[in-house]
Amino acid sequence: MSEMRRVVIVGGGFGGLYAAKALGKTPVRLTVIDRRNFHLFQPLLYQVATGGLSPGEIASPLRVVLRHNQNAHVVLGEVVDIDSVKRLVILRDGTVPYDDLVIATGSTHHYFGNPQWEPLAPALKTIEDATEIRSRVLAAFEHAEREPDPEKRRAWLTFVVVGGGPTGVELAGALGEIANDTLRGDFRRINPAEAAILLVEGTDRMLPAFPPDLSAKAEAHLIRLGVRPRTGAIVSEIDPDGVTFKAGDRLERVPAHTVLWAAGVKASPLGQILAARAGATLDKAGRVLVAPDLTVPGHPEIFVIGDLANFSHQTGQPLPGVAPVAMQQGRHVARTIQRRLRNLGSRPFRYFNKGNLATIGRNRAVADFGWIHISGFVAWFTWVFVHLMYLVEFDNRLLVFVEWVYDYFTRNRGARLITGREACP
Amino acid sequence: MSEMRRVVIVGGGFGGLYAAKALGKTPVRLTVIDRRNFHLFQPLLYQVATGGLSPGEIASPLRVVLRHNQNAHVVLGEVVDIDSVKRLVILRDGTVPYDDLVIATGSTHHYFGNPQWEPLAPALKTIEDATEIRSRVLAAFEHAEREPDPEKRRAWLTFVVVGGGPTGVELAGALGEIANDTLRGDFRRINPAEAAILLVEGTDRMLPAFPPDLSAKAEAHLIRLGVRPRTGAIVSEIDPDGVTFKAGDRLERVPAHTVLWAAGVKASPLGQILAARAGATLDKAGRVLVAPDLTVPGHPEIFVIGDLANFSHQTGQPLPGVAPVAMQQGRHVARTIQRRLRNLGSRPFRYFNKGNLATIGRNRAVADFGWIHISGFVAWFTWVFVHLMYLVEFDNRLLVFVEWVYDYFTRNRGARLITGREACP
Secondary structure (H helix, E strand, C coil), X not given: CCCCEEEEEECCCHHHHHHHHHCCCCXXXXXXXXXXXXXXXXXXXXXXXXXXXXXXXXEEEHHHHCCCCCCEEEEECCEEEEECCCCEEEECCEEEECCEEEECCCEEECCCCCHHHCCCCCECCCHHHHHHHHHHHHHHHHHHHHCCCHHHHHHHCEEEEECCCHHHHHHHHHHHHHHHHHCCCCCCCCCHHHCEEEEECCCCCCCCCCCHHHHHHHHHHHHHCCEEEECCEEEEEEECCEEXXXXXXXXXXXXXXXXXXXXXXXXXXXXXXXXXXXXXXXXXXXXXXXXXXXXXXXXXXXXXXXXHEECCCCCCCCCCCCHHHHHHHHHHHHHHHHHHHCCCCCCCCCCCCCCEEEEECCCEEEEECCCCEEEEHHHHHHHHHHHHHHHHHHHCCHHHHHHHHHHHHHCCCCCCCCCCCCCCC | CCCCEEEXXXXXXXXXXXXXXXXXXXXXXXXXEECCCEEECHHHHHHHHCCCCCHHHCEEEHHHHXXXXXXXXXXECCEEEEECCCCEXXXXXXXXXXXXEEECCXXXXXXXCCHHHCCXXXXXXXXXXXXXXXXXXXXXXXXXXXXCCHHHHHHHCEEEEXXXXXXXXXXXXXXXXXXXXXXXXXXXXXXXXXXXXXXXXXXXXXXXXXXXXXXXXXXXXXXXXXXXXXXXXXXXXXXXXXXXXXXXXXXXXEECCEXXXXXCEEECCHHHHHHHHHCCCECCCCCEECCCCCEEXXXXXXXXXXXXXXXXXXXXXXXXXXXXXXXXXXXXXXHHHHHHHXXXXXXXXXXXCCCEEEEECCCEEEEECCCCEEXXXXXXXXXXXXXXXXXXXXXXXXXXXXXXXXXXXXXXXXXXXXXXXXXXX
16 A cells, blocks of 8 residues: 555646546545635636525535545645655645645636735635625625715716626626616615626627637627626726726726726746746746646656646647636546556647637527537527536536526525625615 | 604514514505625524535525515614614614614624633624634544644544533534534544534533423433533633533533534623613613513613513513514514504513424424424424425525435535635644
8 A cells, every 4th residue: 555656636626626536446545635625616606706606506525526536635735835856745734745746726816916906806716705796796786775975876886897708707797687687676776777887808809718709799698788898998997986997098987896806817826836846937827838748847747737737739829727628637637647557658638629608697608619609598508508517527416406497587696695794884 | 655654673683574574565664774684594504504504595685585575675784873862773874763663683692701712612693603613613624634643633523512502402413413424434534423522501401491301302312413411511711722611619621622602692782772772671681671562661662572672571581582582573563563553552462482493413303392392303304394484484495495305315514615714724
């Protein structure tokens, strides 16, 4: 037993967990290290932020996910350093030796040199972010209901989402649904449908990673949900009373108390540790430039996968930071480790792109399958199906499906709680 | 319209909401004030604290509950004073005039002159308390898994619940279930079933408000769940490393890092405001001594109901601080206000005791219906039925029922998340 190869995986996201599960029956000694005790199903996080789902419904305890992998140890801990000579992962309060190391710590949000915006415009990365955003959005309607001054009321009823990628589009769409549908009849003085939801994007179209025809479809869907898409606009200032952005040469000012950040991500700080300790090269976003087999050049025993990896051997461009890339890379690393147990060399990774999806409100989405672009209800149905299948695969979360169907027909968003802060003015 | 009688209800708990709903079709101008935007189904809060349910499943937005009562305005706000001469409720940022005032602000936890224990031994009153307790309990097992020293590990695996009333019994029972059932197979180094769960009660039996035969049954059920009931023991000190309690003349010390407080409640501070502003008399626990019609003596326009009221006209003893008392009092106040609209006098309140229930783990409970005492599975089934009926009545929460059935058969506790804090050592 003591002779078994020690595989250490840092990060329990899609990349790390798929690697761990693929190694579930392999005779290695597996350690999965994460700061949190659960895997978070990030693609549905915006549903928590908008009161559609509860945190527990999109998070699965790591120990439950890995329960049947008897070779897997879960360690809750924060990696503070890596000793690539002695092959040790250094935690805040201990060390874990490795023969193979898989770093899959993902990305965090990024305010492009404006860290002071973070408290004013929360981003959506963690469960805590999601419940904080939920509280802010709901409290804004409560403030508006109590505000007699029409101008001030307008600022409470204005929501600005910065960033027109999939997360921004999903958030804005869900906000449109909340204002026009969910909260209908809840208030006596304000009409929630009067809320203004601005979606601000720096490039010339929403969903810039999608083909232009789908961007146009997405914008049309958003407008129907009451969202005002605002392209070609760069945020230049955020303060407690509003947002200033630059559109061409003009500066525009929007008074608003609720600003949500979906504009930028940067790689996890583990990249810097790898640069310092294992000579890894980082790109501008802090991602590790990996070899074709996903290892750090010069360190065949260190793999980097998921959002933290810059893999550009296939298309010349880095692969996008989406769950399918991380999952396929996790499985590839597992296969490489299995091959090494049989003294075989590693093979280059190849990403098989099954398509890109972004959902807009309760029954519209856009889907890019390369050979075909679809939008509207069919795309939405595909989106729901794909996401629920993953959830069910992970943790038998059939109940989320039941809840989804129920909410779909009742237009309910039951988890509309203002928590963790003083709700009242 | 402006001539309509203005009824102001402070507090959206069981008392306040049942009063509001009973006045739903009455031609009065109704305002419900609460600090939170949701009604919390307190009897199931321990399920959130133990990972069985998510916060959203036991909380309903007040605006949703009162959506169909067109006469009802919901105001999020904190009452800081009452002007009983001008008949104004004074909020932090405004005033609300009333003709009839219903105070239903309940109770809060109480550390009997030891406020320094609060951070060491959280009590279970709010959603935030519940998620904090959930995080502490789960993190304790994680610490134990990583602790090589057997003595220190033991302290992480020792859980002390202070207070043997229904909340303490429910918490301890759920902890027993977690240790012996839910977490089985989750860890590699520790066996969660080795956890020691102490339930400490100052009197000579658990559930002192129940008949002695049911206390004995409850203790037997608890022991079967791995809980050690410890009666006749008064906590004298709590520090980060453990609990000291006095049993007779002896001092006992239990090293433990997880202590939960279920020992005492005191009335909401609104009682003191009523004493100062309306001449109300308070009992030792800070409750308002109410007249037979639930008004403050000398102020027929001010009603106090629920946990904040001391109503002892029926049995000579104050009625217990349980949901059915609050609900019946809420309905009674509504009827009194309706009678006054027809220029009729008020009638004395009478509590109809339908029985007391306390649940112990996943399939045992005790029930005191006065004429019959039951325990075991039938009592548990009654408990589930009664609680789910209330939930369904309030907010159509059939899904909680589905989840309950699902969890019952799978022994799952899906919401086992460590949130809102650093999970790792």
